[in-house]
Amino acid sequence: MKRPAPKVGGKLRHYPVALVIGTRPEAIKLSPVVHALAARGEPPRLLLTGQQPGLELSDHGLQGFAVTPLHLPGQPDPVLHAELVRGALKRLLEPAPPQLLLVQGSTSSALGGALAGRDLGIALGHVEAGLRTHDRALPWPEEDNRQAIDRIADLLFAPTAANAANLQREEVPGEVHVTGNSGIDALAAIAGPLPLRPRRRWWRREFRLLVTCHRRENWEGGLARLAEALIRLAAEGVASDVLLPPNPTVTGRLTALIGGQSLIRLAAPISHAAMIAAIRSAQLVLSDSGGIQEEAPALGVPLLVLREKSERPEGVAAGNAILVGTDPDRIVEEVGRLRRDRSALKAMSRPTMPFGDGHAAPRIAAACLDYLARQRQQPARHLG
Numbered sequence: 337m338k339r340p341a342p343k344v345g346g347k348l349r350h351y352p353v354a355l356v357i358g359t360r361p362e363a364i365k366l367s368p369v370v371h372a373l374a375a376r377g378e379p380p381r382l383l384l385t386g387q388q389p390g391l392e393l394s395d396h397g398l399q400g401f402a403v404t405p406l407h408l409p410g411q412p413d414p415v416l417h418a419e420l421v422r423g424a425l426k427r428l429l430e431p432a433p434p435q436l437l438l439v440q441g442s443t444s445s446a447l448g449g450a451l452a453g454r455d456l457g458i459a460l461g462h463v464e465a466g467l468r469t470h471d472r473a474l475p476w477p478e479e480d481n482r483q484a485i486d487r488i489a490d491l492l493f494a495p496t497a498a499n500a501a502n503l504q505r506e507e508v509p510g511e512v513h514v515t516g517n518s519g520i521d522a523l524a525a526i527a528g529p530l531p532l533r534p535r536r537r538w539w540r541r542e543f544r545l546l547v548t549c550h551r552r553e554n555w556e557g558g559l560a561r562l563a564e565a566l567i568r569l570a571a572e573g574v575a576s577d578v579l580l581p582p583n584p585t586v587t588g589r590l591t592a593l594i595g596g597q598s599l600i601r602l603a604a605p606i607s608h609a610a611m612i613a614a615i616r617s618a619q620l621v622l623s624d625s626g627g628i629q630e631e632a633p634a635l636g637v638p639l640l641v642l643r644e645k646s647e648r649p650e651g652v653a654a655g656n657a658i659l660v661g662t663d664p665d666r667i668v669e670e671v672g673r674l675r676r677d678r679s680a681l682k683a684m685s686r687p688t689m690p691f692g693d694g695h696a697a698p699r700i701a702a703a704c705l706d707y708l709a710r711q712r713q714q715p716a717r718h719l720g
């Protein structure tokens with residue numbers, strides 16, 4: 337189907353900085369950056385790809401900013417989606433390109449935005465640069481997308497020193513800044529000043545799990561193995577709250593696998609503030625989400641990571657998380673062990689801040705504006 341090209345807003349020229357947003361985690365993590373840029377007198381234009389249909393920017397405090405929607409929902413083939421975003425953004429931005437384009441993370445929207453920026457010779461900033469599993473298949477396509485974006489970015493905002501070390505090893509040509517993850521800024525905006533004090537009442541009689549599972553690598557087999565584990569745990573009296581993702585494929589499969597099981601509650605996606613409250617009140621979280629791997633340590637909530645490999649080893653190193661994959665025996669065993677061993681659970685409940693101090697966004701905004709000021713003093717860039 338031929339899609340109409342998005343209308344070009346003449347006002348584009350008034351926005352030296354533009355940001356690409358496609359999904360919930362990008363909105364969550366870029367909102368603090370948008371506000372930090374605005375606080376410094378440079379409110380950016382938001383380019384909303386539509387990857388996650390129904391994403392409401394106002395849910396993430398992004399109302400009132402200039403928004404250009406592209407209406408490009410995610411495709412079964414993420415490489416195709418990245419190309420659609422690339423083409424649409426090139427048509428949109430070519431007449432009046434911004435001086436700096438920011439993308440976040442590892443989505444096909446981020447890759448498409450980065451490639452469009454490169455095609456048009458626009459300086460590119462990557463928020464959340466340098467995360468690596470060093471395995472192109474786990475997760476695919478995120479690992480590929482991250483590497484591809486980092487290779488062409490002019491500004492790389494690495495959340496941690498280990499992320500920056502990955503970039504230095506790869507000898508990326510852009511400037512690397514260690515800033516912390518802006519997701520922790522978003523968390524602080526909800527939870528209050530960080531670090532939090534350890535929770536006093538971390539143990540309760542009833543044992544409830546908070547569960548999310550949506551990564552592509554878990555679609556074939558992983559979801560069914562997790563479902564088996566949750567059903568076995570329910571038989572032992574362990575209750576689970578399973579939060580369904582916005583993705584209808586995963587929601588359909590999870591509902592077919594565990595819908596109607598006693599002690600297992602399925603719930604629709606909730607707001608970020610409600611999610612933070614749910615994490616805080618869980619005794620143990622099971623998740624394959626990237627953002628939750630960052631939030632749980634800062635909130636001092638123990639986490640079992642439903643993945644074989646993670647690009648966020650800092651949570652495991654800090655003692656808050658254990659990588660368990662989706663083997664049902666392993667999940668049942670770890671949950672059982674932590675349920676019985678209160679001191680092990682308590683040791684994982686100490687709030688830690690391996691992913692940042694909650695002040696990443698002002699650092700990112702300052703580095704962007706400094707870069708723009710330097711660029712303005714140089715002769716114009718030419719497309720090679």
Ligand SMILES: CC(=O)N[C@H]1[C@@H](OP(=O)(O)OP(=O)(O)OC[C@H]2O[C@@H](n3ccc(=O)[nH]c3=O)[C@H](O)[C@@H]2O)O[C@H](CO)[C@@H](O)[C@@H]1O
Pocket residue numbers: 359360361362364440441442443446464475478519548551579580604605606607608609611612624625626627628631
């Ligand atoms: C493993 C991986 O590659 N993850 C990538 C994925 O995000 P990620 O895996 O984090 O995506 P999720 O959809 O799990 O989003 C996580 C965020 O959504 C919140 N939440 C979750 C459930 C809910 O009902 N409501 C809600 O608000 C969580 O608190 C968290 O802040 O794309 C991000 C954006 O590019 C990247 O930064 C991540 O690296």
